[in-house]
Amino acid sequence: MKILLPALSPTMETGNLVKWLVKEGDSVVSGDILAEIETDKATMELESPDDGKVEKILVKEGTENISVNTEIALLKVDGEEIEEIPEKPIEKSPPVSSNETEPLSSEVNISMNSLLNQTKENSGGKNWSEKEISMREALNQAIEEEMKLDKDVFLLGEEVAEYDGAYKVTQGLLDKFGSKRVLDTPISEHGFTGLAIGAAMAGLKPICEFMTFNFSMQAVDQIVNSAAKSLYMSGGEINVPIVFRGPNGAAARVGAQHSQCFISWFSHIPGLIVIAPSNARDAKGLLKSSIRNPNPVVFLEHELLYKEKTNVPEENDFLIPIGKGNLIKEGKDVTIIGFSMTVQRILNAHPSIEKLGISPDIIDLRSIKPLDEELIYNSVKKTNRVVIVEDGFGSTSFGSHLSYLIQSNCFDFLDSEIIKVSGKDVPMPYAENLEKLALPNTDEIVSAVKKVSYIN
């Protein structure tokens, strides 16, 4: 029997073989622990699927980035034919097709990292000491640095402390700051969100994690009615310096109740700041700015981006200003606007767009509210054509509002209709093919670019 590296989380594509707990020749029974596997979220135990004898270990311990479904060992099960043994152990197999919609840009011709390295805007004129890290690590660094700088900053949420974070974003913070400042809550969003907002009214600076923003719906009254409106209705007396953060949007096949983008919901509300970073560098700089901001900030992350790496400054004073978008690729023919995961979708479509002889301005909004209108309008006035890409449902969406703003402010500059590529107006389906269809894809982005450029 072949022992394959199993997928141990919805988004796991590869894993690390931390340790073998058996050796060749050992007898095992079903349920015995064979090995420790590190996934994108946690270190998990791999159990033996049957009774038998460990025939061959095919992947050495310590091997990293082993693709899901790679054969890692052979088990001789009574009554089963011995299977053919490969000649030498596999150390790393080539990537196999993942359950993600499309490969991320690091696997196509332009990477987010190279684009960020080219855009000077990000550096603030400083020479930062940088290191290539994942968005997950970048967010963790941001929280750690800000907690060190300001003792009023504390973190609460489900599984943020002892479990190390459901998505490992808060890994190690309990050890560093203790249980007074890193608090596991009950599964009680309405209660703990209200508690966090009350603490912010009294002057603390909570970071309130939602395991996913889908669960924030349980607490949306507190976010909208208590956090967003208090400053105004108190005539400036009560401000609420809080960050609500967590993954937003569709991860991978987790179904309708765990796969919604809430950008349109929160950006509808005066009093909330809404941030949606697309990469590790921005995530760190923007989360630090958000924690220091005296207003309530809804900080929308994306699970599929957590593992994506870019160069990230290590300094405490690296901040990215809220309300500033980033022209990540400069062109001349069409303005393509995205944020969070849709920036990756645009980069995936980029090679096909270039093949058409079209050179796009690609704008990563980063901040949804406040919006960098100047950056958008300057680009549109140059290119005269616009495509907006958003993962959320298309009806009554943020993209609809953005296209309204653009036609209102750049009417005389537009040479074509504005096209919005949105998520389809259906609850997210579970089946792989249907989920893929429900989200914006390369073909739709390329078609939209062709249409605004009048190319058949």
Next chain:
Amino acid sequence: MNKKNKNNFTNDQLLKFYEKMFLIRKFEEKAAQLYGAGKIGGFCHLYIGQEAVVIGILSSINSEDTVITAYRDHGHILARGVDPKLVMAELTGRRDGISKGKGGSMHMFSKANRFYGGHGIVGAQVPLGVGIGFAHRYRNEKKISRVYLGDGAMSNGQVFEAFNLASLWELPVLFIIENNKYGMGTSIGRSAAGGELYERATVFGIKGEKVDGMNFFDVSESAIRAREYIEKNSKPYIIEMDTYRFRGHSMSDPGLYRTKDEVNKMKEIDPVLMMKETLLNDYKIQEDTIKDIESDIKKQIKDVEKFSLESPLPDLKELYTEVYL
């Protein structure tokens, strides 16, 4: 009422408490008038009948303690010592209002007086108040977060989440249920199953009691017990106040859900009148002394009214201020 003064208040202190109760009564009567005259708009929930609750609690309050409540908040913000002129000007929606005319009757706040509102969503103030208690403990402050809620809120889910968190994390919170028997037009018997309301908190390990909320002295003693318990055990405490509102839920409530007889019967135990009688009969305070206090308040309320009507409307540019800091 023949209540012994177990709190050892001096006559002067008792007169101060009476003055506050009388102020709230007269303020609210004036608010009702101004509402009728079209000078106050929107919703306006009066505190008339419940004065002994807020002033009884106040009598034990450490001035550093914080307070949060729902929408029936006029009495609470006055008890915290905010100038009645600013409160009335808020009701009339003027620029000198405590929230600059942008909050209204239900949304008034004063950090300086440690009053955190003034919240319009039933139950929402309870987790918020637990969060304020969290902040007190986080900073090792010797303060209690006093969280008021109505009987209606006691069937709202987030309230139980808040009880759980307050008890689990041992936060210095005093929950005070102002059970005035009706959540809007629905009587408590038609909305709440089971036994006493405060007992719903005891399942989370929160100690509590039920008190005659029409009687200043009973309220005051329970508040002192609560304070001692919270300070000694660093755990939350809950008091259910048996009280009654003499007016409707809001000014626009015709009150068809209860009989005139019921209201009149409750008025026989009017907390302000009972307090006055006790001061006269048991404390032998001169009637003239009390009359002087009352006439001063009546005069003050005239000034309050004048101020609230003369203050200009907010500047139009205020529409876009204070959305963000």
